[in-house]
Amino acid sequence: MKKALLFLFVVAIVWLATGHQTPVLAQENHPSAGQTLVRDFDRDVAAMRREMKQFCALAQQLAAPGAKDETKQQAASKKLGEALTRWNGVVETYRNNPPAEYATDGQFKQRLEDVKVFLQDMNRHFTAGDMRHSFMTCGYICGLFVAMHEENGLNYALDRLFHLRKSVKTMMAVEKKIGATATVQQFGPDLARLQSMVVQAPNPFPKDDPRHIKFQDSIQSISTILTRMTTQPGSQEGPSITADLMKVINAAYDMALEI
Numbered sequence: 001m002k003k004a005l006l007f008l009f010v011v012a013i014v015w016l017a018t019g020h021q022t023p024v025l026a027q028e029n030h031p032s033a034g035q036t037l038v039r040d041f042d043r044d045v046a047a048m049r050r051e052m053k054q055f056c057a058l059a060q061q062l063a064a065p066g067a068k069d070e071t072k073q074q075a076a077s078k079k080l081g082e083a084l085t086r087w088n089g090v091v092e093t094y095r096n097n098p099p100a101e102y103a104t105d106g107q108f109k110q111r112l113e114d115v116k117v118f119l120q121d122m123n124r125h126f127t128a129g130d131m132r133h134s135f136m137t138c139g140y141i142c143g144l145f146v147a148m149h150e151e152n153g154l155n156y157a158l159d160r161l162f163h164l165r166k167s168v169k170t171m172m173a174v175e176k177k178i179g180a181t182a183t184v185q186q187f188g189p190d191l192a193r194l195q196s197m198v199v200q201a202p203n204p205f206p207k208d209d210p211r212h213i214k215f216q217d218s219i220q221s222i223s224t225i226l227t228r229m230t231t232q233p234g235s236q237e238g239p240s241i242t243a244d245l246m247k248v249i250n251a252a253y254d255m256a257l258e259i
Contacts, residue, residue: 038099038154041090045145046259048086052119053257055079056138063131080126084119091116102152111148115141157201157219158256164194164222165249172242180242188230195226204259211255218252 058076061067091112102108118141125134146159167190175183184191198219205212225245 036094036097036099038101041094041099043259044086044090044093046257048083048090049142049145050257051079051083051086052138052141053254055083055122056135059126059131059135059138063135067131076126080119080123084123087116087119101154105148105152111144115144118144155201156256157198157204157215158253160194160198160201161249161253161256164191164198165246165253167191167194168242168246168249172246175242183242184229191226191230195223195230199223204256211258215252215255218248218255221248222252 055076058072058079062069062072062076095109095112098105098108105111118137122134122137122141125131125137142162146162149156149159167187171183171187174186178186203212203215205215222245225241225248229241229245
């Protein structure tokens with residue numbers, strides 16, 4: 001009788017140790033109850049960035065010498081106000097409850113606060129009529145988002161396009177000094193690296209979304225132009241090919257913000 005009881009006790013212990021516990025791997029792969037999801041965080045951030053992008057486009061125009069337009073200033077003020085409101089909502093929602101992808105990021109709260117501070121600086125410059133410095137803040141904020149993603153191991157097409165766009169902007173300035181062919185020869189290795197990163201980045205839209213194919217086509221167009229530029233640097237079409245490339249990059253960038 002004692003042996004039988006001992007056997008049942010051992011069986012119960014084994015069952016509890018193996019079959020009754022939830023595997024640790026499964027717990028790590030799924031957010032805990034009440035934890036925010038990275039896709040919701042990304043969408044909320046993208047919504048703010050769309051407002052900010054519209055503000056930045058207007059601020060750039062208003063930063064031009066002698067460019068005073070009351071209608072554009074009002075529109076810019078509205079967009080900046082909406083961006084600030086949206087970001088305050090992001091901070092409130094995620095500051096103490098980050099998605100699992102950021103759970104080990106000791107800087108997560110500070111990253112959100114840094115964006116808020118830069119947005120406030122942007123507003124301060126704008127209110128003071130300093131459109132140039134208000135516009136310059138746009139690039140800093142975008143860089144903060146890229147760093148936040150990449151330093152947490154997240155691979156987003158939007159960030160890859162950001163790097164490519166920045167490089168092509170520099171190219172457009174350099175080619176005015178040394179010519180298109182010499183510029184492409186100088187930037188060729190970097191363009192090839194960025195091309196590979198952009199092509200390999202995941203499509204931000206699911207396959208059943210019509211924008212999936214449209215975005216894929218945009219990336220293919222970018223890749224085609226870059227291949228032509230880097231493999232045939234002696235047959236450049238002048239600044240027009242770089243300008244055409246920038247147009248396609250901007251289109252893909254805008255699309256990636258529409259998640």
